[in-house]
Amino acid sequence: MDRYAVFVPKLLPRKECxxxxxxxxxxxxxxxxxxxxxxxxxxxxxxxxxTWKIPFKQPVPELKGADKDEAAMPALLRLPKEDKQxxxxxxxxxxxxxxxxxxxxxxxxxxxxxxxxxVSYVATASPGYPFDLIAKVKKACSAPGDAYxxxxxxxxxxxxxxxxxxxxxxxLAVDSNLxxxxxxxxxxxxxxxxxxxxxxxxxxxxxxxxxxHLSDTDLAEIQKQSALEYSRxxxxxxxxxxxxxxx
Amino acid sequence: MATWDQNKVGCILLEKKLAQPFKKGDKRTHKxxxxxxxxxxxxxxxxxxxxxAIRLRDDGFCEADTDYCKGCGICARECWFGAITMMEER
Numbered sequence: 376m377d378r379y380a381v382f383v384p385k386l387l388p389r390k391e392c393x394x395x396x397x398x399x400x401x402x403x404x405x406x407x408x409x410x411x412x413x414x415x416x417x418x419x420x421x422x423x424x425x426t427w428k429i430p431f432k433q434p435v436p437e438l439k440g441a442d443k444d445e446a447a448m449p450a451l452l453r454l455p456k457e458d459k460q461x462x463x464x465x466x467x468x469x470x471x472x473x474x475x476x477x478x479x480x481x482x483x484x485x486x487x488x489x490x491x492x493x494v495s496y497v498a499t500a501s502p503g504y505p506f507d508l509i510a511k512v513k514k515a516c517s518a519p520g521d522a523y524x525x526x527x528x529x530x531x532x533x534x535x536x537x538x539x540x541x542x543x544x545x546x547l548a549v550d551s552n553l554x555x556x557x558x559x560x561x562x563x564x565x566x567x568x569x570x571x572x573x574x575x576x577x578x579x580x581x582x583x584x585x586x587x588h589l590s591d592t593d594l595a596e597i598q599k600q601s602a603l604e605y606s607r608x609x610x611x612x613x614x615x616x617x618x619x620x621x622x
Numbered sequence: 623m624a625t626w627d628q629n630k631v632g633c634i635l636l637e638k639k640l641a642q643p644f645k646k647g648d649k650r651t652h653k654x655x656x657x658x659x660x661x662x663x664x665x666x667x668x669x670x671x672x673x674x675a676i677r678l679r680d681d682g683f684c685e686a687d688t689d690y691c692k693g694c695g696i697c698a699r700e701c702w703f704g705a706i707t708m709m710e711e712r
Contacts, residue, residue, distance in 0.1 A: 383665035384678060393674040400672065402650070403694030408672035505669055531694075539695030542670050 386506065387415060403538025405529035405545060406466050409502045413464060413526075416512035462515050462522045468530040481553045481597065482604070486525045490559050495520030498558035501527045503545025507556060507567060518560070527554050535584030547579040552605045553597075557612065564612035576601060646673065650693030652708040654686050660705035667697035667706060 392414035393407075400407040465485055489497045496518040500508040508526065515522035529544040531537065536544060548554040552573040557566045576598050580586040589597075654667075663682040675690035676697060686697070698706040 383669045384663075384682075387669065389678060391674055402672075402692035403696055404672050408670065411672065411674055537695075539699045541672070541694070542696055542700055 387509070388418060390418065391415075392418065401532050401538075403531045403541045405502050405531075405541045406468055408541065409466055409500075409508065409526045409528050412502060412505050412508050413512050416509040417516070460519075460521055462524070464512075464524040464526060466526050466528050468528045468533060470530065470533055479600075481601070483525060483527075483554065486523070486559070489523040489525075490562065494523045495561055496522040496558070497525075498523075499525045499527070499554065499556055501545040501549050501554060501556065502529070503542050503547075503549060504556065504568070511558065514558075533585070536582050540582060544579070544582060547574060547582070550574045551576045551579045551601070553579060553601050555605055555608060557608065564608065566609055566612050569609065573605075645689050647675070647687075647689050647691045647693070650691065651711055652693045652695065653688060653691060653711050654693075654695075654697050654706050655709045656683065656685070657705045657707070658683060660703050662703055662705075664702070666700055666702065670696050670700045672696065 393411040467483070467485070469480065483499070486497050486499055496515050498511045498515065500511050502508060511524060515524055527545065527548055529536075529541045529548070531541055534544070549556055549568060550570060550573060552570065553576055555566060556568045557564055559565075577594055580589065580594060580597070661683060663684075665678060665684055668676045668678055668684045671686075672694065673690050673692055675687045675692070676684045677687055679685050693708070693711070695708050698708045
């Protein structure tokens, strides 16, 4: 049995902190999966009877326009702290893009805002890469100072794809470089999964019916922009550090 | 425990938190079935189950709890060895 690289019972604690009784998610929910993995990493604080034992905040619905993420972010970080360290985790299922999906919807500004706000540990994660996610949550807990995690949660209902594809979509978002996995420690950026040959964005976007209306020229534009953004990110990062195992 | 077919038309819940007594797996159309000959006990299905419905048994195999499984089919798709197939619910 040791010849298998992935042998989950050896790598993870057996304790199940996620109470399935309280889960009122849809089937194949990427957010429920992400929450379960986060609880597994934290090792405590069970979700019980539909209530969260951890402070929970919905995004500010009154704010309209493209800047709502940036406006909500400082409010999140200016929680009353009283000399305590705060770990904030954003479970992003891109619900607010709604029907207005343009060629810009995939941009994630929240981690950049968190870096600009001076958070000492900022990272992005996806439930498609669970061991990476768990390692990042553990790292965020042990890191000195505040921490911010941005987790992209595939939503089968909102994005309109088959529920069994949730994990695959989470992987494809990373593999197509639309959602690169990186962490910023005290202003220094490390890319965790740097792919020599990223998948084309059409693999990721054509799976989802919410992107059905995007024409081929739109997709070409997204491909171009994402390559530009990714090169900008990798230019500002130190590569080859802390590369987690791929699964 | 109550089931969803005992509910009113349109599954209307008239009181707050009335959904709590219902089993979460009542509405599924497919359920996973495990072929123990192909299973290597890697427990990837256990890792990827969004509802935590798959339990690790003492003998190493993973078993889906039919009370909580919603039948999404992630376990069947993520199994590298094809040991899990989705059967139609009867």
